[in-house]
Amino acid sequence: MPVFMIERRFADDLEVTADDADGVNRINADEGVEWLYSFLSADKRKTYCLYEAPSAEAIRRAAARAGLPADVIVEMAATLRPDGSTAPL
Numbered sequence: 756m757p758v759f760m761i762e763r764r765f766a767d768d769l770e771v772t773a774d775d776a777d778g779v780n781r782i783n784a785d786e787g788v789e790w791l792y793s794f795l796s797a798d799k800r801k802t803y804c805l806y807e808a809p810s811a812e813a814i815r816r817a818a819a820r821a822g823l824p825a826d827v828i829v830e831m832a833a834t835l836r837p838d839g840s841t842a843p844l
Contacts (some may be wrong), residue, residue: 756789756807756808756809756825757807757808757809757810757830758791758805758807758844759805759806759807759808759811759814759828759829759830759831760803760804760805760806760827760828760829760831761801761802761803761804761805761806761818761825761826761827761828761842762801762802762821762827763803763804763815763818763823763824763825763826764800764801764824765800765801765802766798766800767800768798768799768800769795769799769800769802769829770799772816774810778821779817779821779823781819782817782820782821783821784817785820786808786813786814786817786820787796787808787809787813787815788807788808788809788814788817788818789804789806789807789808790804790806790809791804791805791806792805793796793805799803805828805831811828811830813840814828815828826835831844832844
């Protein structure tokens with residue numbers, strides 16, 4: 756399954772509860788999308804999320820249904836390690 760990095764910009768500080776995450780996960784499941792994990796910026800106004808999904812469009816649909824921004828969606832092909840080696844995702 757393709758892996759995508761999503762940048763999300765929020766107008767206010769982001770505070771996510773377990774119920775919020777559960778709701779997002781349910782919507783994602785309906786769209787065939789799996790949220791792997793996210794990084795939260797220090798100001799709590801951006802997240803960088805790693806997802807598995809059949810397409811960027813599936814992520815956009817899930818984000819719209821969940822009321823979440825999906826400002827930038829980039830498909831990832833491999834990891835790059837500090838020693839210069841790469842590994843496919």
